Amino acid sequence: MRARPGALQVGSFRGVPIRIHFSLLLALPLLAFSFAGTFQQAAGAADVPPGSLPGHPLMWGLVVAVGLFVSVLLHEMAHTLYALRHGGEVHGITLMIVGGVSELAEVPKKPRDEALMALVGPLTSLGLAVVLASATWLLKGLGLFPLQFAGFTLAMLNAVLGVFNLLPAFPMDGGRIVRAALTPRLGVLKATRVAALLGRAFAVLFGVWGVVALNPFTLVIAFFVLMGAEAESRQVRMRVVLEHVRVATLMTPRAVGVDLDLSMADAQWALRREHTQMLPVTNGGHPVGRVSWASVEAIPEDERAGCMVREVMEDGVVAELCEDGWTALRRMAEAGVPLLAVVDEEGLLAGTLDWNDLQRGMTRAEQELERKDSRTGWPRERPA
Structure with missing residues (x-):
């Protein structure tokens, strides 16, 4: 598919364009200011004396924001590498607030392949968290407090990124794993409905949490989780309907x-x-x-x-x-x-x-499929 609107290309990886969505650009300064406000607590968690860290807390907030950008990029590169090595075609990588999107020419037909491709991203983030946490532990007692603090913070970022993307809801990777697990029994459309419904539920929870905690960053995440769940549901519905119309x-x-x-x-x-x-x-x-x-x-x-x-x-x-x-x-x-x-x-x-032709045809086909659904159920995904 073509580049997503609101995205700016900043480079490429193995011939695949890398773009930054405006949602990530919005998240980075929010994260920088948010982290600066909790600088003392973060230093304590890293077992680093705050006075031993040079620079203003906002500078460290910027370091964390850039670290998030790099972490999301590595996470998405893992998805892309898996797709390319298994014969897939990737049109672009778009880095977003909820992790990122590898724009495939087509979603894997086999549920197992989709699950594995979704899983490699969070596993990469969690693996980086383990490596960085181990490096931080080795630095303890050496007096290299800035490196120790940076390593600890980046380890926590990657751990949060990995766990967040394993949430069983769209548009996170966990939602794709849920869909892959449910598709053999329910078919791709109903499985997508379940994952999208979970995405809406998590969006509501994030929104309530953001209001209660007065955290604008969480509210932004809630908005993009909701939009991502809706977009995924619409695209799959369109695919299932149009695959059955000539x-x-x-x-x-x-x-x-x-x-x-x-x-x-x-x-x-x-x-x-x-x-x-x-x-x-x-x-x-x-x-x-x-x-x-x-x-x-x-x-x-x-x-x-x-x-x-x-x-x-x-x-x-x-x-x-x-x-x-x-x-x-x-x-x-x-x-x-x-x-x-x-x-x-x-x-x-x-x-x-x-x-316009596609929209008119979809309306007619959906009406027919709804009637069929009431009798026999929605059509399942075509075999690969």
Whole structure:
């Protein structure tokens, strides 16, 4: 899938883009100020005299915030490495307040693979916590108080990160493990509903805790846990529904597009005639691109008759009649295009598919599946 909105790319790992979501950028200063307020208690917990630590508490709060960033990054890299080594394709890593997201081309079909991929992240965090705690213990008595304090604090951060992500609720890794465990019995949709429901429950608990403790950081976490649970539930529902509907059923039938050798004035009239914002560009009936109303308006009106469609058309993406709607939606999202040209067995234009078509088709399919659910239950995940 494409990059998540509100995320900024800061680097890459094995060719996989690394992005920071604004939620993590919001969390870091909150954590820095929060830690600065508990600096004395933290030093006591680390068995370090506060006076032996140079610098202002806010500086140490910033160190903790950066340590959280690095810890989340290592946690997410573990997920990515597992996916890549098992033949998966990862489009990006987005670091978020609740841990992060490895943007897979497709969620593993086998529940066992999904559970293992989810588990490696928390295990990495907990492993780092053990290593850092051991290093901190070895530093005791050597008088290296800044290193001892930093090691202890980072160990606690990774321990909290690992345990937090093992909570059995979406969008945490523990929620994916719960779904993987329930899928063989309930099917992926009902298993996702259970994990999402647990996510909402934990979000409420975090919210109540944040209000009682007057902790804005906990309230922010509650908000993103709730949003993550809802988003995961919607995506899986969409996947289950669209996997059972063919593109031929979803598309708008359209046998004629805008010919490659026509002018932009002709394209303008074609768009008006079809009451649409975009049409496929064809060559001998075969889709070769797309032309939009925006591209027409970008050309002065008195120049449109002399400007050819082939000169300004954009790349097009096609789908086949026999494909399922989920495959078509993924292709649309990965290519970043709002319209697919649907072709028949001979590669000739048969119709178009856009987001409105998918929404209408989903509404009809969901109604049918709800009726089926009342009689036989929701369809289970397809075998790998």
